[in-house]
Amino acid sequence: VHLVESGGDLVQAGGSLRLSCAASGFALDDYAIGWFRRTPGRARTEVGCISTTISYTEYADSVKGRFTISSDSASNTVYLQMNNLQPEDTGTYYCAIGCNTASAFHWGQGTQVTVSS
Numbered sequence: 001v002h003l004v005e006s007g008g009d010l011v012q013a014g015g016s017l018r019l020s021c022a023a024s025g026f027a028l029d030d031y032a033i034g035w036f037r038r039t040p041g042r043a044r045t046e047v048g049c050i051s052t053t054i055s056y057t058e059y060a061d062s063v064k065g066r067f068t069i070s071s072d073s074a075s076n077t078v079y080l081q082m083n084n085l086q087p088e089d090t091g092t093y094y095c096a097i098g099c100n101t102a103s104a105f106h107w108g109q110g111t112q113v114t115v116s117s
Helices: none
Strands: 002-006 009-012 017-024 033-038 046-051 056-059 067-072 077-082 091-097 111-116
Touching: 002 091, 017 033, 017 111, 033 077, 046 067, 046 077, 056 067, 077 091
Parallel strands: 009 111
Antiparallel strands: 002 017, 017 077, 033 046, 033 091, 046 056, 067 077, 091 111
16 A cells, blocks of 8 residues: 655745645545645644545645645546645645544655745
8 A cells, every 4th residue: 555645846935736646555535535744843734635435525724725635536646736825835745544643544755845935
């Protein structure tokens, strides 16, 4: 079982990025998949979560209205579309099985997002 994040980059404030979380060894549709981030000087926190089984998504207040999580069964990939990025969004973004930082597992290696002001 592996999750691999990609798509991180350096962007200017107000820009957009789409991160990918590609799964192998299991079907993403069978689990809730969370996106998390570790920002400088802070612990890893939840960004959002998707469960296609129950057609459910949730987002942290800090990203609501700017970030969107989606899932593609054909490619077994979950996406995190990030719009209107701000410097405080800078950090390493991870995906994992589960919606809560404390209980999520099978973490990917992370992808770096840097937003310049």
